[in-house]
Amino acid sequence: xRRRLVLLTVLLGALAAPAVAAADSVFGIRGLGLLGRPLxxxxxxxxxxxxxxxxxSALNPSALGQWLxxxxxxxGAASSRRYSNGPTSATLGSTRxxxxxxxxxxxxxxxxxxxxxxxLNRTWSVATTRxxxxxxxxxxxxxxxxxxxxxTDLRLGAAYxxxxxxxxxxxxxxxxxxxxxxxxxxFSDSTFIDYKDVATTAFSGLGxxxxxxxxxxxxxxxxxxxxxxxxxxxxxxDGASSRVAMPAEFSGGVMFAPVRGVGFAATLGxxxxxxxxxxxxxxxxxxxxxxxDSIAAGQERSRSVWNVSVGSEIDLFDFLGQRVPVxxxxxxxxxxxxxxxxxxxxxxxxxxLGLTLAxxxxxxxxxxxxxxxxAGSATERFTSGFVGVIVRP
Amino acid sequence: xxxxxALAAAAAGLGCRESxxxxxxxxxxxxxxxxxxxxxxxxxxxTSDTSYVGYVGPREAPFLLVSNGDSLQAVALIQFGARDxxxxxxxxxxxxxxxxxxxxxxxxxxxxxxxxxxxxxxxAFFDTSITRAGVLPYLADSLLVDSIYVPPxxxxxxxxxxxxxxxxxxxxxxxxxxxxxxxxxxxxxxAPVTVALASSEEFSGAPRLYWYVHARxxxxxxxxxxxxxGPQYDSFVRRPSATNTATALLAGGLPSARAIIRLHLxxxxxxxxxxxxxxxILTTTGRAQGLxxxxxxxxxxxxxxxxxxxSIIFSDTAAGGTAPVVTGYSGEIRIEIGRMLRVWGTTSGDxxxxxxMLMSASEGGGLGSVxxxxxxxxxxxxxLQLTYIRPYTFGVP
Numbered sequence: 001x002r003r004r005l006v007l008l009t010v011l012l013g014a015l016a017a018p019a020v021a022a023a024d025s026v027f028g029i030r031g032l033g034l035l036g037r038p039l040x041x042x043x044x045x046x047x048x049x050x051x052x053x054x055x056x057s058a059l060n061p062s063a064l065g066q067w068l069x070x071x072x073x074x075x076g077a078a079s080s081r082r083y084s085n086g087p088t089s090a091t092l093g094s095t096r097x098x099x100x101x102x103x104x105x106x107x108x109x110x111x112x113x114x115x116x117x118x119x120l121n122r123t124w125s126v127a128t129t130r131x132x133x134x135x136x137x138x139x140x141x142x143x144x145x146x147x148x149x150x151x152t153d154l155r156l157g158a159a160y161x162x163x164x165x166x167x168x169x170x171x172x173x174x175x176x177x178x179x180x181x182x183x184x185x186x187f188s189d190s191t192f193i194d195y196k197d198v199a200t201t202a203f204s205g206l207g208x209x210x211x212x213x214x215x216x217x218x219x220x221x222x223x224x225x226x227x228x229x230x231x232x233x234x235x236x237x238d239g240a241s242s243r244v245a246m247p248a249e250f251s252g253g254v255m256f257a258p259v260r261g262v263g264f265a266a267t268l269g270x271x272x273x274x275x276x277x278x279x280x281x282x283x284x285x286x287x288x289x290x291x292x293d294s295i296a297a298g299q300e301r302s303r304s305v306w307n308v309s310v311g312s313e314i315d316l317f318d319f320l321g322q323r324v325p326v327x328x329x330x331x332x333x334x335x336x337x338x339x340x341x342x343x344x345x346x347x348x349x350x351x352x353l354g355l356t357l358a359x360x361x362x363x364x365x366x367x368x369x370x371x372x373x374x375a376g377s378a379t380e381r382f383t384s385g386f387v388g389v390i391v392r393p
Numbered sequence: 394x395x396x397x398x399a400l401a402a403a404a405a406g407l408g409c410r411e412s413x414x415x416x417x418x419x420x421x422x423x424x425x426x427x428x429x430x431x432x433x434x435x436x437x438x439x440t441s442d443t444s445y446v447g448y449v450g451p452r453e454a455p456f457l458l459v460s461n462g463d464s465l466q467a468v469a470l471i472q473f474g475a476r477d478x479x480x481x482x483x484x485x486x487x488x489x490x491x492x493x494x495x496x497x498x499x500x501x502x503x504x505x506x507x508x509x510x511x512x513x514x515x516x517a518f519f520d521t522s523i524t525r526a527g528v529l530p531y532l533a534d535s536l537l538v539d540s541i542y543v544p545p546x547x548x549x550x551x552x553x554x555x556x557x558x559x560x561x562x563x564x565x566x567x568x569x570x571x572x573x574x575x576x577x578x579x580x581x582x583x584a585p586v587t588v589a590l591a592s593s594e595e596f597s598g599a600p601r602l603y604w605y606v607h608a609r610x611x612x613x614x615x616x617x618x619x620x621x622x623g624p625q626y627d628s629f630v631r632r633p634s635a636t637n638t639a640t641a642l643l644a645g646g647l648p649s650a651r652a653i654i655r656l657h658l659x660x661x662x663x664x665x666x667x668x669x670x671x672x673x674i675l676t677t678t679g680r681a682q683g684l685x686x687x688x689x690x691x692x693x694x695x696x697x698x699x700x701x702x703x704s705i706i707f708s709d710t711a712a713g714g715t716a717p718v719v720t721g722y723s724g725e726i727r728i729e730i731g732r733m734l735r736v737w738g739t740t741s742g743d744x745x746x747x748x749x750m751l752m753s754a755s756e757g758g759g760l761g762s763v764x765x766x767x768x769x770x771x772x773x774x775x776x777l778q779l780t781y782i783r784p785y786t787f788g789v790p
Contacts (some may be wrong), residue, residue, distance in 0.1 A: 026415040029422055032790060095411070126417030126424075134431060134780065135670075144414065145424040150563045181787050185428055185669070192780065193731050195428070199787040234790035242789045283789055284425060291560040340421030378422065 004371050024094045025380055027344055027373055028081050031280060031302055031337025032232070032244065033150055035271075036118030038099055041075050041365030042390020047329025049265040052223035052253035056101060056390060058115040058155055059251060060225040062169030062211035064103050065159030069392055072102035076387035084134025087377040094123070097317065099388075109161045119153035119364040120203075122179045140188035149179035151203045151232070165215040172184040175205035175232060175246075185343030205246060206231040224252040231279070242283040245275040247304070247336075261315035261323060273336030277301035300338045307333030311350070322356040327367065335373070342376030352386075363390040429783040430669070435662065436776045439768035442654040444638040445702035449649040449757030452521075452628040455595040456499055458760070459510060459580040459629070460587035462685070465760075467576040467631035468528050469590060470515065473602050474625040476572040484616065489564035490605040493557045493771040496578070497591040497598030498543065500551060502685055505586035508543040512556070513577040516564070517570035525630040533578055538562050540581070543588065553598070564604075573625075574602065587685055593624045600624055641678040645690060645753035646762030652751040653696070653704060654768075654775060658734070662779050663747075665738035670780040671731040673714070673749070675765040676724070676773035682762045685721040689761030690754035691726055695733045699746040706750050712736060715754045718763055726765065727778075 028034040035169025040047055040056035051057045056073045066157040074097065085349040103113030132141050157171035170360070178200055185195040211225035229246035241321040253267035280302060318324065328351045335344040352367020365388035372381040417423045451458075457469035479485040494512065513536045520527070541556040543549065558564075566572055580586050591598030601623050608616035642652035643743070662671065673693055683689065695712040698707040707713065714729040730749065736742040753761060766773035 005695075024413055026422060029424065085416075085418045085422070088418060091412070092415060094414045123413060126422055127414050128417040128419060128423065129611075133428075134430070135778070143417075143428060145417070146414070181424075183424070183426065183428065183785050183787075185782065187669070191729055193668070193735065195584040195667065195669050195782050197666050197787075201787075201789055203790070232790070236787065236789045240789045244790060272537045280790075347757045376421070377742045378418065 023123060023363055024079070024092075024096070024123040024384075025081070025373060026092070026124055026126065027335065027337075027339060027375065027380065028121050029126060029147070030344070032276065033120040033122035035333075035335060036098060036121055036150075036153070038115070038117030038119075038153065038365075039075070040073060040099065040390075041351065041352065041367060041386055042313075042327065042354055044369060044386055044388070045327035045329065045350055045365065046265065046310040046313060047311070047348065047350045048266050048307075049253070049311030049329050049331075050255065050263070051309070052211070052225060052251060052267055053221065053255050053265060055097075055103070056179055056388070058099065058101065058117045058153065058157075060169065060211035060213065060223055061155070061157035061171035061209055062159045062167045062213040062223065062225070064111045064157050064169055065114045065161045065167035065213065067103045067105060067113070070102070070104045071390060071392045073100070073388065073390040075099040075386055075388045077384050079382050079384040081382040083378075083380045089118035110158060112156070112158045115155045115157070117153050117155070118150060119175060120151040122147050122150040133375070134187075134189075134192070137189065139192065140345070142186045144184045146182045147179050151175050151177040151205075151381055167213045169211040169213075171209040171211075173207035173209060173227070173229070175203060175207065175229070178202040187258065191216045199345075200237045202235050203232055205332070206230045207246070219256060219258050221255045221257070222253065223255070223274075224250075226250050234283075240286075242286065244279040244283065247272040247275055261325075263313045264310075265312070266310045266339030267308070269333075270304065271307075271336070273302045274304040276336070277303075300341060302336040303334070303338065303343065305334035305336045307331070319355060320357075325353050325354045327354070339378055340373035342378075344373060344375040347371050347375040348382075361392050364388070365390070424682040425788055426786045428785060430780065431783060432778070432780045433446075434674075434776055434778045435659065436654050436774070438539065438658060438777050439775050440655045440657045442642055442652060442767050442775075444643045444652040446638070446650040447648045448641065448651060448752075449647065450628075451630070451647050452626075452687070453594060454591055454628075454647055454757050455625055455631050456589040457578070457592045457600075458587070458589055458631065458684075459578050460585075460631070461580045461582070462585040462587055465587060465684075466525065467587075467629050468525060468532070469629045470519070470523070470528070470575070470622050470627065471578070471600050471628040472515075472517070472519070472521075472573065472575040473600075473622045476566070476574070476602075476604055476622055477620055478572065484608045486606045486608070486618075486620075489560070489605045490607060490617070491557055491559055492563045492605070493555060493603040494539075494541065494576075494600070495553055495555045495603070496541065496600045497553050498549060498551050499589045499595070499598070500684065501543070501546065501588045502582075502586045503546040505582035505584040506545060508545075508580070508582040508586050508588065510541040510543060510554075510588065511579040511581050512538040512540060512558075513579065514538050515575040515577050517567075517573040517575050519575055521626055521628070523630060525632055528577055528630055531577060532775065541622045554743065567645065588676050589684065592627050600627065642751060642767055643762060643763035643764050644751040645689065645756075647757065647760055648680065649753060649756045651702070651761065652765070653699070653701065653748055654751065655699070655746070655748040656777075658747060658777070661781055662777065663734055663738045664781060665735050665742075666781040667784065668731055668734055669782060670729065670778075671734045672778040673728045673730050674776045674778060675726040675728070676750075676770070677681055677722070677726060678764045678766055681718050681720050681722045685720060687720045687759055687761045689718055689759050691718050691763055692727065692752050692754040693730050693733075693749045694752060695736065696746050696748045696750055699748050700788070704737070704748070704750060710754065713749065718761060720741065720761065726761065726763065
């Protein structure tokens with residue numbers, strides 16, 4: 001009874017979460033936004049290298065097979081960013097909760113789970129200032145364009161343990177969410193009234209994912225996942241709509257564990273975001289009105305992208321009678337939406353550790369991610385601290 | 394418990410800092426849409442206009458005006474309350490020793506020197522609808538009570554002035570007057586002069602008569618007493634202005650005037666979002682009237698219900714706009730009414746009449762008035778300069 005109560009609490013908590021979002025980026029203004037990373041605290045601390053083998057991460061549905069009992073988990077992340085582009089710079093920061101989930105075994109071999117994670121982050125805000133002549137006088141105009149929200153990936157997944165060494169999994173994904181876009185203009189001359197307009201765009205879409213995880217030897221395991229997405233439908237509150245092709249996503253990983261308490265992993269991923277290019281240009285053309293054709297001709301097109309990560313997890317010391325894994329990792333990824341003709345890429349070093357608490361009923365994973373995103377002369381350096389909590393009632 | 398402590402520590406560590414606004418670098422890191430601003434002037438926007446006079450009269454004004462100027466001639470009228478005949482049940486007033494008259498200058502000309510306020514005695518119960526012409530017969534030497542010296546502007550720009558009126562001038566009150574004294578004050582100076590005095594409508598400083606009296610019967614003159622009497626009526630009369638409201642719209646002045654203008658505006662002018670500035674441009678038909686160097690504000694106030702002269706206007710001055718005017722000014726008067734037009738553009742404002750009331754922002758608080766061209770005045774008719782932002786294209790997605 002108590003277990004069911006705890007499980008229900010975790011479930012309600014996950015469903016009641018108002019938004020699931022990863023750390024923001026000013027680069028989220030481009031295309032469909034910044035790609036989310038649905039990683040647990042443990043996987044994030046290894047740069048994502050263990051993500052395909054990690055039951056709490058939402059990349060590989062077969063990883064759910066590692067849960068031997070009910071479990072609920074969540075991740076919170078706070079980031080500090082320093083954006084610079086030529087002479088302009090700004091220090092930014094935000095706190096987000098990019099992942100919630102729970103899972104429960106059904107019988108001896110089957111595990112089902114639900115997770116909510118950040119898929120496309122569209123929270124950004126940019127401000128520009130310039131002088132203009134209005135009614136014969138020079139007036140300083142300050143424009144602020146903002147977007148809040150994004151697209152959340154709701155996954156219903158299941159994993160089936162065919163044998164102790166081989167697990168398969170499948171997931172059904174629902175993409176949902178919305179963004180509230182606003183544009184504001186304020187005037188240095190108070191006789192002008194500030195302007196603000198707001199629009200909301202809702203998103204919806206579907207996808208499926210398949211994953212496998214197998215132990216090749218006592219020391220080596222491999223995993224792979226593929227995800228196929230239907231078009232993402234976007235509908236604004238004024239009735240305008242568009243549909244954008246979403247990528248197929250492929251990822252594979254290998255994990256090497258030579259001795260107990262020592263593990264190394266690497267993951268490689270590829271996403272066919274180039275498929276979205278035509279739809280995005282068409283949507284841009286439609287939105288830009290009569291001038292759209294000529295403008296859209298020069299519109300930057302999205303590209304297919306790679307990502308790679310390597311990391312390790314080593315039990316280094318004891319704390320409260322439990323072995324404490326120390327994690328480090330490095331990751332690099334391309335992002336699909338270019339900035340002023342320059343491809344956007346991101347890399348980061350990460351590290352962290354995990355604490356087992358409450359006699360093994362809870363795990364607290366803490367970590368930090370330090371890196372940068374670069375596109376041409378624009379750079380965004382970031383430091384993210386994250387905390388992952390797993391509860392096994 | 395350990396888990397709880399860990400979660401609390403984690404939550405504290407995460408904090409909730411939010412700072413997401415970065416400097417935009419266009420076009421790479423700017424939204425695709427652009428804010429396009431338009432500036433235009435609309436003419437022929439008035440469908441009807443009318444002036445109405447008589448909202449606030451001189452009687453309600455917080456000042457009494459005395460002036461002997463060329464363009465402004467005014468006489469202050471004061472009817473003091475009845476003086477008591479005793480100061481308690483047993484002691485009745487016998488002899489009047491003297492009477493002191495005090496008035497408070499609130500503003501004045503600074504040019505004229507040797508300024509006096511001549512005090513004339515009026516019939517105790519004069520007709521309060523009396524005109525300036527009706528007052529003139531009482532401004533005779535035989536009725537002159539006294540005069541009050543107004544110190545030069547170096548020593549007095551505003552403040553109390555006092556005159557003790559000696560016996561034989563004012564102390565005698567005919568029996569039929571029921572102990573009521575009425576006075577007229579006239580300005581006199583080395584040059585035309587205008588002086589504003591605080592009236593009984595003002596918080597303080599209203600004219601007062603101080604009666605220094607002794608008890609009856611004689612010779613018990615040791616019992617002295619002072620009785621202070623304020624006005625039961627005060628106002629001023631002046632030569633009426635020669636405004637022709639058939640050819641021009643009048644706003645302000647005393648008695649105060651308002652002018653209603655009903656507008657016909659295109660949709661881009663009534664927008665709760667994109668309108669950033671709307672300026673109502675009025676053209677005066679003559680110089681602004683008022684006290685010398687009087688600064689006042691002409692207000693264009695939104696109307697809640699259009700009942701002509703008795704229209705209900707917004708009490709919130711933000712529902713409209715004002716423009717500064719100074720006596721003698723002529724030319725264009727530009728009033729910002731963008732906030733009113735934004736209100737009209739909202740759902741709740743949709744039922745409001747598209748009409749504005751032109752009036753003095755401090756109605757009754759001064760003499761300032763303007764006349765502006767009506768809708769039939771061609772290029773000088775009221776017009777509206779609009780600055781607005783075209784509907785923004787957000788784009789999807």
